[in-house]
Amino acid sequence: MDADLRISLHAWMVLTRTFDDAMVSMWKQGRGLGGTFSQRGHEAISVGAGMALGPDDVVAPMHRDLGTYLVRGMSPERIFSNLLGKATGPSRGRDANLHGMGDLGLGIIGYISHIPQALPTTLGAAMAFRYRGERRVAMTFVGDGGTCSGGFHETLNMAALYRAPFVLVIENNQYAYSTPLHQQMAVSDLAARAASYGVAAERVDGNDVEAVYRAVSAAVERARNGEGPSAIEAVTMRMLGHAIHDGAEYVPAELLEEWAAKDPIERHRNVLLEDGVVDTVDLEKMREVAQQRIAEAIAEAEKAPYPDPATVTEGVYA
Amino acid sequence: MDADLRISLHAWMVLTRTFDDAMVSMWKQGRGLGGTFSQRGHEAISVGAGMALGPDDVVAPMHRDLGTYLVRGMSPERIFSNLLGKATGPSRGRDANLHGMGDLGLGIIGYISHIPQALPTTLGAAMAFRYRGERRVAMTFVGDGGTCSGGFHETLNMAALYRAPFVLVIENNQYAYSTPLHQQMAVSDLAARAASYGVAAERVDGNDVEAVYRAVSAAVERARNGEGPSAIEAVTMRMLGHAIHDGAEYVPAELLEEWAAKDPIERHRNVLLEDGVVDTVDLEKMREVAQQRIAEAIAEAEKAPYPDPATVTEGVYA
Amino acid sequence: MSGDQGTGGRELTYLEAIAEALSVEMERDERVLVLGEDVGGTFGGAFKVTKGLAERFGDRRVMNTPIAELGFVGMANGMALMGLRPVVEVQFADFISTAFDSIVQFAATNHYRWGGAIPWVIRAPSDGGIRSGPFHSQNPEAWFVHTPGLKVVAPATPADAKGLLISAIRDDNPVIFFEAKPLYRSVRGPVPEGEYLVPIGDARIARRGSDVTIVTYGSQLHEALAAAERLAVDGIDTEVVDLRTLKPLDVDTVLDSVARTGRVLVVHSANRNAGVGAEVAARIAEEAFMWLDAPVTRLGGLDIPIPFSPPLEDAYRPDATKIEAAVRKLVAF
Amino acid sequence: MSGDQGTGGRELTYLEAIAEALSVEMERDERVLVLGEDVGGTFGGAFKVTKGLAERFGDRRVMNTPIAELGFVGMANGMALMGLRPVVEVQFADFISTAFDSIVQFAATNHYRWGGAIPWVIRAPSDGGIRSGPFHSQNPEAWFVHTPGLKVVAPATPADAKGLLISAIRDDNPVIFFEAKPLYRSVRGPVPEGEYLVPIGDARIARRGSDVTIVTYGSQLHEALAAAERLAVDGIDTEVVDLRTLKPLDVDTVLDSVARTGRVLVVHSANRNAGVGAEVAARIAEEAFMWLDAPVTRLGGLDIPIPFSPPLEDAYRPDATKIEAAVRKLVAF
């Protein structure tokens, strides 16, 4: 893998983590609005998968895929603005946290709470590309929890049937809110679950950004070449609560310790250092840049205006 | 297999077919009401599976499982009454064709059009048995078409998760209305589809009543012993249209010819004769009894009163 | 209010008018495609509305789907977001509930939330009176009228069926198009050829009258007109307003009529309780208060599942006889 | 009309009252069990309403489910048919749409169709005003009030929350129990101990008055009462009717109040268009026509998805200030 790409993957992960840390502390200080979802530990997935797409592809990131928004070019200030209900966010104060952050100019389909609505929608985007003979790919994400929902089944069945240029990243982070995997299903191999529809499926280490990038890139390539849909199960761990208010006391401490040792950023950092791709000065610089960027973004978002209540009925219809 | 049981399986299939033939010709003569579904060719499944249940078990037969209603003890006159909208049918004129024919006294849960509502309902019945520690089993059916619906996935996932005493018979009759299997899904092994949830699954010849009986009996036994849910895929062919108005011109004639040669009643008849379990006189008698029974049932149902419109609002609430 | 019922010379059935609208739009606009259960191939759908389209436009533009309403309406959401104009058939309006999230949560809210337009149409064969039982007779329009972000259309004549379907396909928003299936082959009328459009959001005065207003839509329009003829014999001059669009509601046309007659009966096949007629009645009660000479009355289905048996279904549904009786009572008030 | 708001001595929050009802019924009746996403274990649900139940009654009676609303409500249908009394939590009322078929098609119709009773309760934390955005703030009661065969309950006080939940659990029919989540911890009141029942189908006069009637339910009751206090300062004597049950509707209590005041405002958090208030208004318009001194008016949410940002959400929702203004207008008519 190209050194620039490896550095870029790392830098996006660092920016994502920096955003996330800042967000969590803002909310803890009471400077947030409503709830918010930390994605700590998921950087390798959202960044690795997001970077595998081409500029004309589209993606529907889910509530924990902050990194994907960033790599697609949505600025941190716009995202913070959305979190804070400001007029300058992509939903103009209409939708909460990482929901409703669609921007077709960036190839982003906005997320909706209802699980797993992003799946059939993204399949539809892929079908539109197929319909017009475009070499574009549509990708989305689903949690382990979301794989239990009926729409997962309907979507994968149709994706396979129509050989759609569709890529699904399954984020198996062991929990759906407070419910561990073994209380959600009798099986544990989510890639096999996807394969049963006739979809190419593979499991990767979700804390290894380069592995995620490679697997998703291969899937995107297959889709682009008309070879049909794929699913990549990326195994990771949700390192904080489901959302900001959730202390996640139900997660065994040992499990978190075990996964803390596999932190995707720390791991990748060590690999890059070992391979001589970066040195510690580069890394320090990267962190500083990220911190600067996020601090500016927060300042800008906090300063930004709320939407004018006189506009409240605007935009219901196109 | 016990000779009495084999004869009984045959007799129920003959009664089912006789009912079906009479129904189809009534409707063609304009003596029917609304639409109706022929189950021609499905006798081995609805009878074989229905007979595998014990008296305290419950079953939710689907729109083509006439034989199951009969073997559970619902009289042909009651069924005809339902088809004709009479007050004497199990739905008292409220529901159409084989829908709404529930009778908990016979262990029958009434069917509902919406696919695949019977599945989670039946799982719930199984869960109630488990909850109370009863050694009872709940069984239902789903078509090849129904396996594409989200509720199929949600139900099988939960059935496996909770190890419910639940049995699902998948009636793969190659078509969902006008849509052949290969336009419904990229795979073709519906038993494998079920197995992917961690449900014991098996494929049987759906035109072999003894094979169906044996497979479903084994599944019922497993469920009763707390060994969890099963799915049996019974492969057959829908020999007439989807419903009475449908000429099914979309089905290739050769396919129907091929399956006509595998007629479940004809086949079982030959096996019974070969094995010396019955002779042709017995069989002729069986047919006459069935014809007599159905003729009486039709006469009674046609004579039966319509519901009194003054009762129209009765029974909305329990 | 607008919309002549055309004078095209030729007459079509309600079903033929819908089929013609689909052909016209598929011919005109490559972005229009049809999908749903059994709509394709030589079959052409449970009611044969799409028959011939697959032969003419190919399987690519007339897609059979598995039984997965949530999924295929969701798929239509994505297609629409990417600029296509899917026309989805749910086999019976009764099965639209299976796709509920894809409609009321995704499609209805999306443009408001982040500006992505969802220009699809769902065609839903609705209504009863034809002995089809509780799951093939429903009129679920109230659920969708209550849901912000949708448009809901319910034509009663062949001309409106064609003109409103073309408008719905060209509309940039999700439009639910309720076809009254008892009218498919029983109603025939003049339908203009080619690109005939009836604007969404305009009611129509289907019959002018001065004594009393009936506000209705769909199959009950024909019952109301039949009742009006019988009432005319006794000198009761009934105005009949055909709403045609249920969301957005053309309240002005309704209020204008009530201002003239002072008496109003709202009628629909859907059950009365919290139905669309409740909204119509509430708007009249609030905004036409000064003109009312009698209470705003409503006639709808009973608050029960729709029964199968003829005497029960007839007891469930409004019809010309019941409308006539209600109007007589209203006029006598 | 009935239902004192108790004088039990002790006070509970709205949430504690609901939790107490669950405990009382689970203790009393082995057939009662709880299921839903995250309701079990040490966690006890997104709002902690079921916290402690799993410890007390075991995992068998407090079941975590996968994210599969259609499936687990469907499962509750089957459990109920076999004689259990499942109390299902949907994590937010917004997600009740995901289970739509299992509710409106199966549970609602089953007893009418063939006599199988479905005695479940769905608990649905609804309502907004707490900056939760379009998918965690909904009030979807109108869909279910329009659906034949369901019962729909929406308590506004701790005592009613307890008393109606116990009644709902003991009812032999499917009951949707809308909990107003902004009230969970913000409202506290006297709640009788033990087996306290409030009958389903009875509205309550929450405040007596003679000049004008406000008909409302859920969180808007508190806004209406606050408005009434402010209006009292100017000598406007407001009666407030808390519907408590939305299906079946206690029309008699409403009509009786309107007959005394001649002026009525119907208020709810759900969007106004074709909401439950439309049915209430239409019933009043038809059945209290002779008593009305002013048009029946309504106040509800705007016909838009519920926005997240505070200035937008405030513009969306009714509140005491908007109610006060509407009553002043009504009184001035």
Ligand SMILES: Cc1ncc(C[n+]2csc(CCOP(=O)(O)OP(=O)(O)O)c2C)c(N)n1
């Ligand atoms: C239909 C539906 N039901 C319930 C919820 C509430 N909910 C939001 S996220 C979540 C857990 C999701 O778990 P998973 O899919 O594993 O994703 P994760 O949060 O772990 O990333 C739940 C239950 C929802 N959004 N949609």
Ligand SMILES: Cc1ncc(C[n+]2csc(CCOP(=O)(O)OP(=O)(O)O)c2C)c(N)n1
């Ligand atoms: C949710 C839903 N969508 C559509 C229908 C209409 N419908 C009734 S039966 C049927 C085909 C069913 O095919 P399959 O499951 O294979 O059963 P079969 O009729 O072949 O026995 C369809 C589409 C329905 N009943 N429910």
Ligand SMILES: [Mg+2]
């Ligand atoms: Mg998860």
Ligand SMILES: [Mg+2]
């Ligand atoms: Mg089939």
